Amino acid sequence: MEIEGIADLPLHTGHVPSWLIPIMRKLSRAILDIMLIEWGPEKVVERLSNPLWFQAFNNVIGMDWDSSGSTTVTLGILKEVVNPKDDGLAVLGGKGKNALKVPEELHSLNFDIDADKLANISRLVAKVDTTLVQDGHQLYHHSMLVTEKGYWGIVQQGMNEETKFARRYHWKNTENFTVDPHEAIAGKKGIAVNIIEKQKENTRKLVLDLLRQDPRKIINELQQAKAILKGQATIESWINGASFVGISKEAKIIYMRPLDERKIKPILEKLYESNPENLEEALLEGLGPSTAKALYLISDLIYREPPSYNDPVNIPYDPFKYAYAIGGKDGIPYPVNRRVAEEVIITLEDIIQKAKLESNEKKFSLNKLRGLSIGIKEGS
Secondary structure, eight states: OOOOOEEEEEOOOSOOOTTHHHHHHHHHHHHHHHHHHHTOHHHHHHHHTSHHHHHHHHHHTTOOSSOTHHHHHHHHHHHHHOOHHHHSEEEEEEEGGGGGGHHHHHHHSOSSSOHHHHHHHHHHHHHIIIIIEEOSOEEEEEEEEEETTOOEEEEEEEEETTTTEEEEEEEESOSOSSSSOOSSOOSOOOOOEESOSGGGHHHHHHHHHHHTSOHHHHHHHHHHHHHHHTTOOOHHHHHTTOOOOOOOHHHHHHHTSOOOHHHHHHHHHHHHHHOOSSHHHHHHHTOOHHHHHHHHHHHHHTTSOOOBOOOSOOOOOOGGGGGGTTOBTTOSSSBOOHHHHHHHHHHHHHHHHHHHHHHHHHHHHHHHHHHHHHHHHHHO
16 A cells, blocks of 8 residues: 655654764665666655655664654665666755755756756645644655656655654655645644645635635634634624634634734735635745634634644554664664674675676667567568
């Protein structure tokens, strides 16, 4: 089963020891070589888009089984060892400011791809996981994997400062960014609001309709919604048929967080002028978390079309068993066994060399057969 989705990981302090980095590089390169020989670059992207497979890969090269650093370190190592020219695959972006370099790196690739389109996809994916899904995690890592044919995957990570848990978001070569874009998700449930659930089509349409209305009307409705939320229903909202059905404690926790109308209004004005045709355009034109939350509140309390309060996460199969391959950097389940790691690397490199030789022999044989076939035809 192919799985893309979300994984929760606790914050671990400390760094990868310097002696372990070369082992990680060699193991990553050896595993990557086998994957490229067996599957090709597109399948590699698919595998890394699977949060469980990604976690297993991270464990096998020696990272902690449950560390938030598993994302940043693993993708950092992969970016170092992947050679776009030879592999037909590139790893772009990274942690912090490096995440913003994806467009620049896309344009520098010698691939036959639409770099502008992929750059927009990179931005859009980041916006979806901060705006259409609001789960309390601030993104700080964003990596894009792209093949020479333009097949892409994105792995990004956010941190919840309150819980000290990181959450990893996986995407894979989709044209759908607003309706259940994660085929499966993995992690711990928390408090969230989202409009990506399939059943929330009316909410998505209403949010887009609200963006096309006079910003002054939206601000007025936001004030009404806030009054309703505080139990201070206005006569005007009553006449307009606003809903006074009680909302959940979780929803109140989300909605009672401050919304600065002075910052929201300029965004509403800009979006009103651009008149986006869909939510994707609205996101790329500037729709952000605060403005979206204001629209969700209006949609919920004024128009009776609430967003989903479900955290889009389920609990997957626990990948802990993969940590027993060579151990983990923090000694869980046991310290990295260097001797075993080196033996694994030597074995994998030997397999790779044989596979490459077999591949060359096959090519040589096929070329001989083609030459023989041409000779027979010319002689007949």
